[in-house]
Amino acid sequence: MFKTYDDVMSFCKEHGIQMIDFKMIDLMGRWRHLGIPVGRFKPDTLRYGIGFDGSNYGFAPVENSDMVFIPDITTAVFDPFTEVPTLSMIGDVFVIAQPENYRFEQDPRSIAFKAEEYMKSTGIADEMRIGPEYEFYVFDHVTYENSPHRTGFSIDAEQAIWNGGENEFQNLGYKIPLKGGYHIGPPQDILYDLRSRMCVLLEENNIPVKYHHHEVGGPGQLEIEVEFGPMREMADKTMLAKYLIKNLAFQEGKTVTFMPKPLFGEAGSGMHVHMHLFKNGKPIFHDEKGYSGLSKKALNFIGGVLKHAPAVLAFTNPSTNSYKRLIPGYEAPVSVCFATANRSAVIRVPAYAKSPNQKRFEFRSADATCNPYLAYSAILMAGLDGIKRKIDPTAEGFGPYDVNLYTLSKEEQTKIKGLPKSLDEALDALEKDHEFLLAGGVFPQRLIEIWIENKRKEARRINDIPHPLEFEMYYDL
Template sequence: MFKTLKEAQSFCKEKGIKMIDFKMIDLDGRWRHITIPAERLDEGTMEYGIGFDGSNYGYAPVEKSDMVFIPNLASAAIDPFVDVPTLSMTGDVCIIDKPHNRPFDQYPRNVALRAEEYMREIGIADKMIIGPEFEFHLFDHVSFENKPNRAFYHIDTAQAEWNTGVDHEQNFGYQVPKKGGYHISAPQDITYDLRSQMCLLLKEWGVDVKYHHHEVGGSGQVEIEVELGSMTEMADKTMILKYIVKNAAVAAGKTATFMPKPLFGEAGNGMHVHILLFKDGKPLFYDENGYSNLSDTALYFIGGLLKHVPSLCAFTNPSTNSYKRLVPGFEAPVTIGFATANRSSVIRIPAYAKSPDKKRFEIRNPDATCNPYYAYAAILMAGLDGIQNKIDPSENGWGPYDFNLYDLSDEEKAKIKSLPRNLDEALDALEKDHEYLTRGGVFPERLIKLWIKKKRAESEAYNKYPHPAEFALYYDL
């Protein structure tokens, strides 16, 4: 929003801004924040930053845990969810040093920025443009509990088919069938107005929306797709979108979740990422004579993604719940391959993107439990490795698979490599295959080790809990 501190200070006086809220990213990809009175935003804030304890954000200790947050004035936006007029800003994190503070190499935004710098340094491209698709659920109620003698979760939404029999209160009977929600209209689409409000709030915060609609999941699954943008910018906008969606839902008396698989038997929430590369303003992925009009550069990028996708999953699908989505039958990818207009493959080339500046493909396995800065940076690094080493996806047996991969026989399926089946398999792959991430100092080795340790602890804790389904299977044995 602002180019100079003076502009920001003048805006605060003109609009009656009372507080400045600084939002920072923790290791998992959640926003945390610290707030100062508006009159304290001065030259010292911009030069020396706001001090905080980085160890509480989950990062590996580096010398001392004291760090500073340096605001980015261009990121400023009025927060619509607070009573006191507040200007919100994101920024970058530095380690306190002499004579000057230095960027903290584990901080998610710094990793993404370094990945883009590395791309330009090696001369392959100067910009990666991406377009995430955000699928999520809107519910009326959620409760959950995990205790030694009791474990449950309870989700409800008035539009779900399980509410057709509600008879103790007024019921209009416009529930949505299981897996029957794709582009469903009113009166079944009960969250249409809320999604439109979300999109208007996104626009005010600088996030342009392509469209929104109801998704396949009948029990409240929806999607907002944003316009394409450069990689770190889109990571910033991913954080903004999740913040707006969740807070707008609460304000409307609902609750939003980006969990990959909140409901058994319904479609899960992915975050498909469309990818394009440009150099000197020219698209690098188009070739009129190439497969699906893709250039060799595009195919090599795909080759890099497919070679490294098992280890990529540790960053793009970093939750135990992620792998409950990556199962057959729900338009989620389970096998490693590429194809045109095929939603069962990990890499899908949209048939509708025909012009050179729009020619692209999407990677379909990611979900929004990821830290977007790490996930997008890892995708870029895998693709760059494919280009540098000319990894041809066809020569490696990864397609093109221009047929439904779910319909193969068991014998045919056995010939095709699959995505990790759980978080532990993804972490195993990351342990063995992460050199491509550390090139150019993009992902510090220390960060990767910390990530693996943290995510293994989550998986281990999850595996220790008895599951209600286990009682149904084994209690009487």
């Protein structure tokens, strides 16, 4: 938004800004923030930064936790949810050193920066443009509890089919059937106006929207697809989009979750990532003579992503809940393969994207519990490794499979490799296969170790808690 300190201060004066809020991403993918009065924002802030405790972000050990963040004024936006006029901007994490501080190598935003620089250094491309699809549920009521003597959750959504028999309050009868919400129209689509307001808000914050619609999940599953942009910029916009969507819903008395599988038996929420590479402004994924109009480099990129997919999932699908979505029967991919116009494949080539500048493919397994800087960087590094090593996806047995994979015989299905079935399996894969992430010093070895250690603790915590279904299945034995 701004190029200089003076630009920032002129805007603040013109719009009556009283507070400046700084947002930093922690290791797990949540925004943290700190605010200062606008009068405390000085030129030195952009050089020396503001101190904080890095250990609470999952980065630094307690004994060496003093760090600083330096604001990136190009990311500044007006925050529409604060009573006090506030300008918000993202901060980059730096290590305190003499004579000058330096960027912290484990900062997720720094890793995305290094991934883009590494891509340029290879000579393969100078830009990866991506377009995420944001799927999420909007609920009217959510409770959850995890106590030694009681555990469970409860969800409600006005348009859910389970409210068809509600007789205590006025019921107008227009409910959405199980998995029947795709492109459903009003009056069933009671969230249309909210969704439109979300899109207007995204547009006002320089996140161009491609389209929006009700998704398959009847109890309020929505999708907003945004236009393409450079990888790191789109990671910034992914965090901003989630912030805007959740806070607008909250402001209007509703609650949003990007959890991949909040409801048993309903469609899960993914974050499909469309991608293509450019060099000197020209697309390198198009070749009208290639399979589905894809170039050799594009196919090699696909080969790299699929070859490393189990390890990549440790970053693109980093929650235990992620693997409750990646099951057959819900349009979620479970097979490591590629195809055209096939939503049962991990990588889908859109049939409608025909022109050179549009020729691309999407990685369908990812979900929005990820840290977008790490997830997008991991996808890029896997694809670049495929191009460097000339990995042929067909020779590797990855397809193309231009058929419904769920209808193949069991014998045919066993020939196709499957995605990890749990977070632990994905972490096992990352432990065995992460050299491609270390290329060019993009992912630090220590970050991968910390990531695996923290995520195993998450998985263990989930596995250690008795599940309500276990009482139904085993209590009387």
